Amino acid sequence: MVHFETVEITTDLLIVGGGMSACGAAVEAAYWAKKNGLKVTLVDKAVMERSGAVAMGLSAINQYIGLRDGQNTVWDYVDYVRKDLMGITREDLVFNVARHVDSSVHLFEKWGLPIWKDKKGAYIHEGRWQLMINGESYKVIVAEAAKNALGMENIYERVFIVEPLMDGDRVAGAVGFSVRENKFYVFKAKAVVVAMGGAVHIFRPRSIGEGLGRAWYPPWNSGSSAYFTLRAGAEMTCQEVRFIPVRFKDGYGPVGAWFLLFKSRATNAMGGDYVVEHKDELQKWGEYGNVKPIPTNLRNRLVMLDVMQGKGPISMRTEEAIRRIASAESDRRAAQKKLKALESEAWEDFLDMTISQAILWAATNVQPEEKSSEIAAAEPYFIGSHSGASGAWVSGPEDVAPPEYQWGYVNMATVKGLFCAGDASGASSHKFSSGSHAEGRIAGKSAVRYIVENPQQPKVDMAQVAKLKETILRPLDVYQQHKNETSDPEINPNYIKPKMFMFRLQKIMDEYAGGVSAQFTTNEYLLKKGLELLAYLKEDSANLAAKDLHELLRCWENVQRMWQAEAHVRAVLFREETRWPGYYFRADKPALDEQNWKCFVNCCVDPNTGEWEMMKRDIIPLRL
Ligand code: SFD
């Protein structure tokens, strides 16, 4: 057996993850912990300055209410999110983030994030809720504040968290391993904030070969939040609500600035505008077809219809938008100047957050002022903080949440001491980077309150830890034991390498659960078959093999993906309707069913038997 030192850390609050919500949790928890003499520890699989979805930077802050200037009300935001999610949202959670999000944005500015301003000093908006930023160092700035608040002695980077530790029905910490040294980590804590983001590479991506890691969602978020909360026995929600972004093709560059700021059109190969030509389609989707803006998934649906009818590709008419804006200037010189400014804004939009799209433009001689660029629906992702909704079912804020949505501490899952934020908490979409940070702050403060009121350190069964250590490190032993049995160590009847395992998972999801190659369409038969194949995959996960620490990381990432995948397939199967046709379409239940399915689909796994339980939960409006 490969030798790994066991490192034990005892703390009060453990934050798992180092992204936007974890950084929010860190600054807020550090403040309240200091007042109460408590210790806060954070662990990230990567290095916080460049970890998570914001690693490459962002070109916009997508949630800002503008309460200071009376631009919008918190209620306006709740209304927007509910409609965008086809009626399925926890209004209390959205409300809570919306009333706190502006203060996170003001903190970012104070910490040094450049937000675009007009001549009068007002923020420049991309759309109603979005602010333009020079955001290539966004994550560096936010992480620095979190690191300063906690102190480096309380931060563990490059440690991959695998499993929760439990003391009966209360969380007691987490275990994981270093991705650089042979060390197994045991974190013992009174409460845990889960903030390990969403998941990518569960569905077969459009990119292949060397381009495999080029997806819209960052390749390093692998469903750890969902796995961790499921394994702790927490109730999960909206596992069917995947997100499919429409993005610039192959580089996955953002479209928001083009649609909202530059007011660009996108047209098909025949020059037709899908928003105009498929207007009637919207009427099939009840009241949600008539709302403005058109819900994200319905906008996708219109794009998908064009492609399915052979009218693709769809192109963003960058040249048309740039020329239209420039020609509105008073004279030729001003128009030329404006054209130059727009060109540089277009490039910066990509360079701030999706550098590879700028590289692709350069490599394919695209000048956006002259030539349009293809856009396409990406493969599905799990990101509850964006326009998807998957995550844990968490307790709502005391003052506005209905009693059915409250069990003590805000943002606590249905497991004692387990708090969730950002992508880890479900049914509260459109948090984005700023709202995730704000929700992290809410969860961090709430977790400290929980610890103050529940000060006893939960018990950790070290025999159980020893077993977990053996299971988690097993792929290294499997490899050593069998690697010489074939001439190519990649192929071996006694084990499966993580990359092959991932390909198998992706093929199942793509073909049976409505991925790109199935035109995002599935049905009961396909889903049941998919579950059968996932069960075989789960059996084979016991034979995963890792040649080094990096592959050990890959093994566990893929086991976590497999659990997220199963939760998704079960939820899509359970919900007998099509509610988000531009995210997935159930061909056997092709319509909205408001009477039976205007509800949340929740699920959990019994930690003792491994049995899944699926359930409906009511949608209860905000108590104002
Ligand atoms: O527009 C482990 N998002 C955007 N938000 C905006 O405000 N503006 C934009 O411009 C945005 N764009 C965008 C966005 C997301 C993505 C993927 C793209 C573009 C390409 C959304 C936000 O980025 C998102 O809402 C937040 O980042 C969510 O925050 P959080 O904390 O839930 O997740 P994270 O930041 O990805 O952090 C995850 C952390 O967990 C770590 N981690 N640590 C230990 N053990 C494990 N097993 C772990 N697994 C993961 C990660 O390292 C990371 O630190 S736009 O184009 O859509």
Ligand code: AMP
């Ligand atoms: P994106 O770059 O697509 O992530 O968009 C950034 C923000 O703009 C998100 O809040 C999106 O929901 C929103 N958005 C993007 N495109 C549109 C559109 N065509 N209409 C309304 N909102 C949009």
